[in-house]
Amino acid sequence: MTATALSIEHVTKRYGSGATEVVAVHDVSLSVAPGEVVLIMGPSGSGKTTLLSMLGALLKPTDGAIRLNRQVLSDMAEDRLPAIRLRQFGFIFQDFNLLSALTALENVAIVAQLAGASAGAARAKAAALLTDLGLTERLDFLPEKLSGGEKQRVAIARALVNDPALILADEPTANLDSKIGREIMRRLRAIAKEQGRSVVIVSHDQRIKEIADRLLWLEDGEFKEMRTMATDPVCGMAVEQEQAIAATWDGAVYHFCSRGCRDEFASGRRSAAAPAGTIAPTGSAVDGPGGDPGTGVSPTRRVYDRTARFYDLFTLTEYNGPRGAWYRHLWRRLHDDAERIGADHRPRLLEVGVGTGVNLAYYPPGVEVTAIDLSPRMLERARTKAVRAGVAVDLHEMDAAALRFPDATFDLALATCVFCSVDDPVASLRELRRVMRPGGRLYALEHGLSGHRSIDFFLRQLSPISRRLVGPALDRDPIANIERAGWRIVERRDHLFGIFHTVVAEAPPGQHPNEGRPLEVPEDGPQLRLEYRGRG
Structure with missing residues (x-):
């Protein structure tokens, strides 16, 4: 050469x-x-x-x-x-x-x-x-x-x-x-x-x-x-010392990417210093829609607060703008339905594509939670965050298109930006419907151009290259995919010129997609793969 x-x-x-x-x-x-x-x-x-x-x-x-x-x-x-x-x-x-x-x-x-x-x-x-x-x-x-x-x-x-x-x-x-x-x-x-x-x-x-x-x-x-760099002791992010939030404990200076990481670190040190037998406040592990250190307020109880901060400890993305409002609306609906089902039996929730655990601090109280992801690295991060937040969740490495659960297992399902990225979204959505009880509900935040061809035309004219950078996900129609998989749309809201969608869908009563036969998963594992883009 x-x-x-x-x-x-x-x-x-x-x-x-x-x-x-x-x-x-x-x-x-x-x-x-x-x-x-x-x-x-x-x-x-x-x-x-x-x-x-x-x-x-x-x-x-x-x-x-x-x-x-x-x-x-x-x-x-x-x-x-x-x-x-x-x-x-x-x-x-x-x-x-x-x-x-x-x-x-x-x-x-x-x-x-x-x-x-x-x-x-x-x-x-x-x-x-x-x-x-x-x-x-x-x-x-x-x-x-x-x-x-x-x-x-x-x-x-x-x-x-x-x-x-x-x-x-x-x-x-x-x-x-x-x-x-x-x-x-x-x-x-x-x-x-x-x-x-x-x-x-x-x-x-x-x-x-x-x-x-x-x-x-x-x-x-x-x-x-x-510039001089430091490592955030909570999330491991590289931060510039000059721009980071700094705090001193026991004579040592620590640098943080956000106030949330700083408060979590402070809470952990207070918990470690507490007398034996004491328990840290429920909301002290995670700052966001709740979790003010020292208040004892559960993070799941301030999800309805419009001024609450919502962010992911690991990707360090703060959802203070429109995206935070979309999440809060989705969580309001999920909490309301969990409370309704809870009057009859303990609800079971499946989160598809748990990622780094951006949602786990917002699970409704009293719900039995199972979460899956295809990436072991994502699962490990979600597990770490669950421990920090004191949240009980059963985590599994699993493909969305090959769920190893019996029919009619779950009452509720949650997916945020998952079915716009899987290889076969309709097959994965049908598989999810199989494991849902009749009347069970899916709460989804997805992106894709659902019938907005004028938006599609505008993006193509603005910059053809931008289409390649954004990726093929925009060409998918998440609403149509949910309906093709046999779900009934209960509520749909479009955001950001119709590119993002919050959807509540219901699994109709009647025959499941596999006609009641249990799914047979090959020993060598699933064939379809979730695609993860960007960091985290």
Whole structure:
């Protein structure tokens, strides 16, 4: 491989024009030497993904030049770029993006074949790379049989198979635990140094800093001076000391991303210092729609307060604006129905796609809660948060399209931005209806263009590229999918020009989708997969 350097000069990327113009990246310059590992960090919405897409020739800059191996990529005709991307770039994604029907060996070999290698040569090279990465015994395994770390090593082998000059990694450790993530990143650094490949990583994970030769901070679309960083002791988020909320305990200074994390930390220290036999207030574990430390107010009892703060401790997203109002409305309906059912028997609630546990502090009191998610990492975060919040929830690693529960098990179901992302939303919704008791209700917050073709047309005209960035989920019709799966819409509210929807739907009495037969789940596990986008 010829030693190659990447350089970008005064690159700017704008979307839209006039009053609707958004500058995602502004006047950015960067050069990466062969064998150098560059880590780009920054807050969400700072332009990291846009910049990475331009570096990988997936987007063209509005202004400026991008050069690789003396070729000006930004000036190339679109029909020349696929070959450049195939041979000069290696891409590593946070969700691995492996083809589920191909083995580990085939996932790597197919990329070499697309570049012109014969089938035999491609398989030989793929096998050699996977062996170097410690996957000798996994060559013939399908992705569903591989662990997260093994999948990412397959993704690295796929990125390397065509001897690229530049490797681009987007949140490569997001779906890995800390130990495996660190091991994967050290392997990637060793490869960069030994083979002289340039590596650019975009990540929120500050643990990657130890493998980077250079650390850049992107904020508001511009590179800025890297400020002194600290780690929030509650959520583990990297925060700037100058901007963080600081507090001192026992002579030590701690820095927090939000008042919620600070208050939770303070509450935990007060609980630890309390005399034996005392119990911390119910609401002290989580700040949000309740949980004022020291008040003893249960977090589930202030969900109706319009001024209450609603936020996720792990993704650090505060829902103080419209989205908070959507959640609060959904929770009002859920609490009301749980109270109604509770007069007859203890309600059973299933949350589909628990994620990091953004909803768990808001479960109605007196409800038996089961939650599922396909991501072990998400489940671990939800479990940690449940312990902190003192919430009892039965967590399971499970596919939405293959629920391992008997028919008519649950009275209530909750899903927030789940069925807009699964491979087959109608099949998953039918499977959910199977495990619901007749008359059971689904409370869902979903996004997608449900019959709003004028909005769809506007988005296409505003920026065709924005459609690709937003993803295919907008093309789905969540309301129609819920109805196709046999649910009866009880209430529907559209938000943000009809892109987001809060829905209450009811499982009608009568025959279940599987005609009363229990679901047979194959021993090798489910075939469909939830897709998780973004951090958290």
